[in-house]
Every structure is written in C-alpha cells, then in structure tokens.
Amino acid sequence: MSAVILRIATKYLSPVLLIVSLVLLLRGHNDPGGGFIGGLLAASGLALQALAYGSARARRLLRYDPRTFIGGGLLLALSSGIPALLSGEPWLKGYWWKPELPLLGALPLGTPLWFDIGIYFTVIGFTLTIVFALAEHDEREEY
Template identity: 40%
Template sequence: MTQTNDIILRTATTLIAFILLGFSIYLFFAGHNAPGGGFIGGLMTAAAIILMYMAYGIKAMEKILPINFRHMIPVGLIIATATGVGGILFNAPFLTQTFAYFQLPILGKTELATALVFDLGVYLAVVGVTMTIILTIANDRE
C-alpha cells in the first residue's frame, strides 16, 4: 500500500480545525443568551477533532490528544445533573437558572450564569458521545 502525499489536506485541516474550534467556543459562550450552547458547540468541536483524525490518522492523533472520550460522557452528565440539582438545594425548581455580574480583570463587568455550567456538562457529554461513536465505527472498519 502506498501512502499518498496529503500535505494539502493536512495544511487545510490545520486552518479549518482552528476556525471550527474558535467558532465552537463562540457558540458555547453565546448559548445562554443567543442560539448556540453546549450541544452545537460540542458538535463543532467533535467535527474539528474528527477532521484532524482523518488528516493525520488515528495513531498520530492518539499521541497528540491522549483523551479517552468515553470518560467525558459521565463527567458531562454529572456536571449537567449537579447544575440542575443546585436549584433544589436553594428551594427552587430543578434546573433553575441564576446569574450575577462580576468584575473580571481583562473582561470588565461580565455576566456569569449557571446555564454556562450546564452547557459545559452538555458540551462534554456531546463531544464524548460523538467521538466515541465515530472512533468505534472507524476502528471496526480496520
């Protein structure tokens, strides 16, 4: 089996993956006030990682990203559930959101909401599930 020259694919992947990851971070942070959030941000991140897997191969990516994506699923679910239970601890309904404004050094006056923590849990769960499914299918085909 001959190996093809995929310098163009790898160069384009580096740029496209960087753009996808940047956009996924934007979607993640915009999610509690605008369309977006943990689900679509997680899908965009998974798409960028899958693109890198396709360009560089599974063995190279396992060296670069030594992450077991199956561990991300329960961590994300625990974070999302804990956020929901947090409202019950303060005599509020399950998944009640609250927010406050904080003065941060570089960002200035910034709104921080519990929805962001919930979105983090969803984000981790979505990346974990998507990557586990895609990598399982890819490994079965070898």
C-alpha cells in the first residue's frame, strides 16, 4: 500500500504530536492536560507511523516492547507514593518542590507530576500494545 500523502503527513505530524504530548503532560496540573491525554497523543503519533510505514517501524522507533512501557510506567507511578510513605503520610499524598532556577523562576516539581509521567508511559504502552495487536495480522504471539 503506497499512501504517499499519509507518509508525507506522518513525517511532519508525528514529531509535532510527540512534542505536543509532552506539553500536555507538563501543563496538566493547572490547565487541561495530563498524563493520560499526553500519552494518548504520543501513542497516536507512533500509531501514525505504524499506519504509514508498517508496525515494524513503529516498534523500532519505540525501541522497547510496548508492554515494557506499561511495566515501567506503572513502576514510576507506583514509586511516586514512596515519599509520602517514608514520611508517614497516607500513600500518594502529594509533595511539591520548587527549586528557583536562574532566568526561569520557580520550577514546580512534585510527586503528582512524577505520577503523571508514569501514567504517560503506561498509556503509551497500553495503546500501542492494542494498536500493534490490531495491525499485525499474523503474529501469533499476540493473544
């Protein structure tokens, strides 16, 4: 299948989608956005690659198996509860840390962001597991 338009569009769209997904991920704490929606966008960027050039290429771009992303993402999200546990507070209580950066001002970092990054990777992993399973007809490994 030679979908020239799709391929050219993918070339430009897919990096844009990835960058926008990062923006959404980071601004999620005060404005609409967050790990889930960011992850979906990033996954759709890669799904476009899979559509235009085949899922083998998308897998190569991803480098690791999408299921590893699920695991890693869950691990990140899970570990964001640890600071609260260590200080004897209920699990997942949010902590914020605002280092002053030169020129940029205060940079709010915190465990909710940490959690969201975990969700981001989990969603990418899950969505792509499904997308690859749908795209790869004959790979009997899936299901």
